[in-house]
Amino acid sequence: MAGEPQDDCLFCKIVAGSIPATIVRETDTTVAFRDINPQAPTHVLVIPKAHHRDAAALATAAPELAADVLRETQAVADDEKLESYRIIFNTGSGAGQTVWHAHAHVLGGRGLEWPPG
Ligand code: AMP
Ligand code: ZN
Secondary structure (H helix, E strand, O other), rough: OEEEEOOOOHHHHHHOOOOOOOEOOOOOOOEEOOHHHOOEEEEEEEEEEEEEOHHHHHHHHOOHHHHHHHHHHHHHHHHHHOOOOOEEEEHHHOOOOOOOOOOOEEEOOOOOOOOOO
């Protein structure tokens, strides 16, 4: 069921604390942690604690929670003193989504080309 923890979900396990992560921020509804394979000096993932498969599913099922995630991306950028940064929600395997628990990538600390690859 949407929102319920999934036994086979890596990010649900990080939320539960059964897999370690370098957590940089936590709220009642969200967790932010450093990406294990960083693509920029700052590469933090912000996730809702509740399981939703991607950003669109999250926004449809729980719009206030989607707003919490977005608000936390700003808080991460502030903590990391980023003037400019990029928020990415890879959606679908063709776009590079590999973990099916909605997550915002916050990337910054280097020049970010546009358009991205
Ligand atoms: P995506 O490819 O958009 O689904 O993003 C998944 C991200 O999760 C990738 O950037 C991975 O490097 C990252 N990742 C995978 N396993 C872990 C982990 N155990 N801790 C932190 N980040 C992870
Ligand atoms: Zn999950």
